[in-house]
Amino acid sequence: MKTYTAHITVTLRRAILDVQGKTVEHALHSLHMPQLTNIRIGKYVEMSVQAPDAETAMELADEACSKLLANPVMEDYAIRIEEHEGAAA
């Protein structure tokens, strides 16, 4: 068993209006940063995954996303798996 780190981002689908992003965009423009646009806000989840290989780690993280972390109707998610540095637990 190895330890992997899964980095997951969950974002609203493009077709769905991101009101939180729009609000942040207005706030940034008020702070004199008009160069920043198209702001979309999502969730970021980081976790350790115990798995024999990277593929299994990816499957586990995917299952966590589809079952709990993301709403498949409104949200997309992306997963990046990374082998854990150091610690041979």
Place this chain on the structure above:
Amino acid sequence: MKTYTAHITVTLRRAILDVQGKTVEHALHSLHMPQLTNIRIGKYVEMSVQAPDAETAMELADEACSKLLANPVMEDYAIRIEEHEGAAA
């Protein structure tokens, strides 16, 4: 002026208890996924940045984080700048 995409993750500092992450961890274990641990939940922000070069884009995104998106006392942030695909606006 080029268009860059900034991918920003804002996470609670390691020393701070992440209650939301703990709750998700319990939920995942209830869903029979005990392989997933050390869950930490943060924010993910994606934005378009108009800037002459990647360095300036990074500075702008950094300013947005320190002024608005992250709480420097409790949170860390990471920024990845990517040149925008296609569209020569």
